[in-house]
Amino acid sequence: MTLRCLFVDFNSYFASVEQFDREELRGRPVGVVPVMAATTCCIAASREAKVHGVKTGTPVREALERCPDIALVQARPARYVELHHRLIAAIQDCIPIDGKPLSIDEVACRLIGRERERDNAVAIARRIKRTLIERGLDPIRCSVGIAPNTFLAKTASDLDKVDGLTVIESTDLPQALHGLQLQDLCGIGPSMLQRLNGAGIDTVAQLTAAPRERLKAIWGGIEGERFWAQLRGIEPPTRQRAAVASVGHSHVLDPQMRSAEGIRSVLFKLLAKAAMRLRQEGCKARGLSLHVRFVGREQRYSRDLSFAPLDDSPTLLKLMADALEPLLRAAARGRWRVERFPPLSVAVSLIDLLPNAGDSAALFPERERNHALTRVLDQVNRRYGNNRLYFGAMQDALAQGAAPMRIPFQHIPDEASEADLGAAALVADPSLDELWLQRERQFKAMAENAHRQERERSAARPAAPAPAPAPAHQPSGVGGWVRKRQGSPDDGGRGTTGSLF
Template sequence: MRHGLVLMPASASSSATTPLVDWLFLDLNSFFASVEQQLHPELRGKPVAVVPVMTDSTCAIAASHEAKKFGIKTGTNIGEARRLCPELELVEASHGVYVEFHHEILKEIDRHFPVHMICSIDEMACKLDAPRRPLPAAVDLAKRIKRGLRERVGECITCSIGLAPNRFLAKVASDMQKPDGLVVLLPEELPGRLLELELRDLCGIGRRMEPRLHACGIRTMADLWQAERETLHRAWGGVCGDRFWHALHGGASEDDPPAQHRTLGHSHVLAPELRTPPQAGVVARRLLLKAASRLRRMHYRATHLHLSVRTEDGPRCEAQTKFDPVCDSIVLARVLAELWQTVMKQARWQRVKKVSVTLMGLEAESQPQQLELFVSADEAASRERRETLSRTLDKINQKRGRDSVVIGFTPDTVRTFSGSKIAFTRIPDREEFQE
């Protein structure tokens, strides 16, 4: 099912400036039914309804793409569904399994870009940063996420993605093409394809809201688009109407990403020969450099570093520290060295079984650095030199193979550990093999 179609606006090619989008909204297609088809190949290509209990009096909580063609959807009574499609396959829901898939999906999306908001078990939104806002970059990100889900979570796991100036319109766009859709709504093209929709297609216009809009003379999307903000205020009976008007017309989403929720880290269970504190320290450093390299590749700076260590027979020891936004390996390695002392003192320098290093409080590189005013010219220049050096090391390692150049330890110390790809708890990106 590869129906992915990108609706490129006519102006995109002729305009000198690249169009921008701010949000990516992802909606998994027939989520529960797709998970069942993923786990039970005999159900693939067949009309499937997922039910809470096996009786005809219940309703479908999900319908496969094939079942939807018969008019069966979430909420369809099963007696009725069987009439619409006698060969319908019923499957009893396994919620635990859906939650597991949900987490696998989040993990996969996070490999490409941090998820800003989990809207439901099958809907997630990402607020794009400066490098991903230009339409070609955003489309590329969307395609990589789709491919990643198919290749690493399951071939039946498809999604529809919407790209738009705000979260509301991105969700609307994600609803416009199913399955496996990719729809772009550009601010400069509005109302554009919105006019193809019915009022009820929009999130926020339900069974109760529709008659209230009718009462205000709004019956079509064109009416809704042309309505004054005051009219919608009246229809909704308050500021919800103003918000709806604002969102419909492409205004920025109100909620900004809470930066401290973004993290990037690596952990490793050490082979017995690497469990002495000095060797474990090298592993920690190695994990940090890997995370820092990924941080730079994703165009972020970090403001917190967290280190956690589990000893062979003791409890977990941990510490974290806060600093001005950085992405260079030299400063981060220095911070880690201090944390290592603190944590290992807590651990009474026992043998280490597991090390986890996490960069937190990530900020997009393009974000102006707040304390810039208080940084001297010398400091700014030396920071720039360190960042340039770190990026140069990344490039060499990309080209010559990982650990060609490292900071603060001899590559041979950890070759045995960093050479084993499957030792990491998460599946690494292709680029990471060189980091």
């Protein structure tokens, strides 16, 4: 009885939910996108779309080329979370869930006692599939993997993605894995694949044969040992939650906010939310990290600031505004061609956190005034709804509904104090929104990777004859994003980016 985990993976979950809600989409290729824009990528694809080569991470333009009749629909996170509750209830009527769901479309269940016998475990899996159909949840289907640990059960669920059921026992190892590619294993992304190849490991067979110390050296620590154990059916201890090291928010911009004014408004809203969370955590920040990514450019605009411990919103917003000013000035002067390289996403984080040691009076009247203003804002917004009072620079973001509340890793917000005034209420279990955020962050990485691949393909195409070169010119000042020499009196601080355009 080596089977200890039953893993349920809902196939093409977001697309399946859209087909569940809209009968006209059933049987049709469907792609789910985060925003309705040609510059984004599909965050989910239905089974019918995957037949045409459209999958998660496929750019919208490429999806339309491969499947001209694909139906593109905008993601609805709240609905996916709502359906998740019904799916979880159906599974729990068949077998208890081991802790919290691993993600919004993945659930691990621990097998105990006689459930570990192969026939009994398979019977439970079939009961889950039958229950989903009996409760009218079709066309939402799931593939099930059964194995000695969670890692192998997840791997087994991926082997037959269309309503499949796969069992891997200890006696099947490691041969059952040899037909996979390295990147098929959870935890091996492009960077780790490159490291493994550089260490002479090109196949799963070589990976499973590698000794523990070799994997520890390749991974650079204990994660290599964890991976070695997982390949052999051992369930490593659960990682302990670390102390809060930073608070921040990021947002992929809707098309109407992809402007210089739009990024400023959204960043103000994101930082105001992060500052409120900072105070709720009982911490002060000693640093701020700001990033702006662009459509069609690999480089990003980044600033990293260091300062004395702070937690009041006015001061933090002023520091961020100063850090963003060179970018806005470049747009005003035409050195950043916004229409050619519009902003794609923004992110701001408060870093290097320090627990409050107790309240102390500010040395300067302006700082004391900022603290008093912050206290008033928090009190009013807690009592009457978040953003009942807000900073004027956030007006456009609020009017457009940009950067709505999300549930970040290791943090479940207080709806009364953090949800935007007038926004839809959270679902019954707000912790499930954290599962959506995990997917959202993956989608951002997919979108950026899709843009990079498109640029690489464009660069590989034969280029038109280039015009005569213009006279050499070296941009000057921060408007050209030229890295300043160390010690320059007008240095904007560490983290200044190199030439961007």
